[in-house]
Amino acid sequence: MTGKTKYILILILAVIIADASAQNSQVLYFMNLPQNHLLNPALRPSNKVYIGLPGMSGINLNINNNFVNFNDVFIKGQPKDSIISFLHPDYNPDKFLAKIKDKNSLEQETTVQLLGVGFSVGNDGYVFLDINERIQGNIVLPGDLFRLALKGNEGFAGKKIDLSSLRGDIKYYHEFGVGFSRNFTDKLRIGIKGKLLFGIAAASIDNKSLGITVNDDYSHTLDANLTVNMSGPVNVYMNSKHNVDSVVFDDSRFKTSAGATDFFSGKKNIGLGLDIGATFDLTDRIVLSASVTDLGFIRWKNDVTNLKAYNQFKFSGLNMLDVINGTKTIDEVGKDMLDSLKNAFNVSNTKAPFTTYLPFGISLGGSYNVTKRFSVGLLSYSRIIGKQLREALTLSANLNLGNAFSTSISYTAENHRYDNLGAGVAFRAGIIQFYLLSDRIPIMWNKIKDDKSNVMVPANWNTINLRLGMNLVFGNRIREKNDKPMLLVE
């Protein structure tokens, strides 16, 4: 086995073994679009200038889940046209649980590019600026949670119901980014983008440990070290027993424009971010690239609530000794046990600022220019969310016809699926450039009928990715050589 083959096999194996679920626009990477600097700031389009119009420049929608599809929830039953849910008595819940993984994640990311500007500087410099509205959310549900709900805890005897992977994080923030790229050598180009982040609202679960140990005698030990951090217009009220009494949405600030402006400015929750990338022309035909994107954090200081539960509690049944001794009634013993349970998990409510980190991505790419306009590419994208690594590997064929037209077809192994066929297209009409791309084209659809409507939904929900928008583009830094040869040999 040659060295190259070995490394390729190792890379493919790593993708298969890793919890393959990344979230990106893999197709975008090798296309000739101004937005590809979002994935690697060293990349630049062929246009000299681009302007992304507010709200129209780019909308990116990603929804990923790694465990459930429509036909896992609703199953065709008997008679032929009947439908049953996975909770139907005739359905074996083990079939549903077979699809459940240890860590079941659901992620969404929506980015709306409010403004984008990019222009060439000098021979090889490129400056770009972006203002983005970003909403990122992800939740990880431990597999044991589903098993507990559907099968109960008896099967866990002698084991731990491990809920330590329970995680949730959602944040809404403004992103102001300014970047620059240029060639440092003939072959090496480096780009960097600094980002100032303004957090508007966030909620995150900081789960250091959460689990229930079910002993062989069915006594239970609950341990929790869990903090829910929130920044947003909500007030949490506690009762005298230090338990959450109510959570009330505070709408008073939105009654004045000043209050609403102050809230949506996000100026009290400041964060920083960084994208850095490079491309290297290995040969005339082979280009290697690498980038780290969304490296950053937001420090949340405004409207902060921290709800912390930290304790361990063992429930081993009502102790009958007191009842037999006659010192307590069984009702009193039961009440004591419930009081102990309540007190064991008193929740503390504090207002300490907290930090959330952006899920950052690492891209490693390589392209081979088969012809001047046609290339094939290989891209590895790793996304690190907390302690989890998501991996995607994309093979693509890319056609870039100068400024006028760019298209890419991709195959991506991600999110435990190996049938992700993606495509992207961008074309230019005058100064207007349209683009539309998806990492996974939903070829198979389910038609959902009811009394009023028919709805088409993708048969596979694992990955739904769509990026579309419109740019104003000017100029073309790659000129075709129209000079006629001085000597023409017949």
Place this chain on the structure above:
Amino acid sequence: MIKRSLLFILMIMGLLITGCIKETYNMRMLSKKAHISPTLAISAVKGDISFSDVVKPSDTVVFDKDKLVILVFKKDSVIDLKLSDFTKATIQKTATIDPNSYDLNLGDVMNHISGTVKFFNPSIKFNYTNSFPDPVKISLNVTAKGKNSTVPLNLSPFTLSKPNLPVQQEVTTTFIIDKSNSNLPDLISLPPETINYSGTAVITSTVKDKGIENYAIGANRLTGSLEIDVPMDLSLNNLQFKDTVNNFIKNNSGDNPLDPADFQLLRINVSAKNGFPLGATLKMSLYDSSTKTEKSTVEATKHLDPAPIDGNGKASGVTETTTSFEFTSVFFSNVNKADKIIFTVILNTTGTTPQEVKIYSDYRINFNAALVVKPDINFK
């Protein structure tokens, strides 16, 4: 090239828009039935309990210096004889102990008991005070009446101690009746509901010294009381206690939120470290008194094993047992067809043929009972 590419893109776009219909789901045909049936298990009760935690020392239950448990039944004034109660005969004066009975108040218990119990070392202490100077001989006719039989004590007549006149005006002492001089173990092992007794006291006059003659004809008296001591030194052979109670599980009103039919399974898992040399089996039956039939019975999958014993009948360790009671859907379907529940407990002492064991107050049992339920939770 551009044309081909555009054609390809249009094809992709076409797929995006129209795609292939994999399945059509007519949601009007969606069954609204939805349920979950998780098996939930939780430790319900536990205990590490000694005999003395359950039974406190009292006038009836006594722990001796070695912590042996002894049941004590006392009856005062079983005998009170004065000289006037005796006949006027010169040599032998006879008094009659009127027939009487001693109710041990075990009748209610005895109605629920069957099987064999044997007490090995019971005793009766006849505590008396006697001031008669002449020998008093007591003949007692004692019989014990159990549920199905009567057992005589077979006690030979015995002579009471007399005071040592003139220095001693009366003597207070105890005459012990036990297995050495009677059939007492068999009598106690009945076990008796009542003990009937009658008898005679005979004074045989002797030639008196002058100086003490007046004492013999003075205000002499014989009083006595009984104390029945039953040490828990016993053997049990399928001693069965059966009790019938009203069916408290039955849903009479229909407003009980916990309908037994909502359970596919209810199981009680019991694990015990038994330090008592007594094994037990528990059974619960749904009983329909109108048809006099047992509708369904639940019993332990394994009986609680007794602790091992040493050569003296004392427990020498603990025996670990894991058993369970499984209430199936069949049981629950019969709950509302029964008006009574019969509980049956069967006790045996250690050994394949029950051996003599002793019960001490520091014996312990450590147990844990867990509840396993499989409810049918229907959302529609």
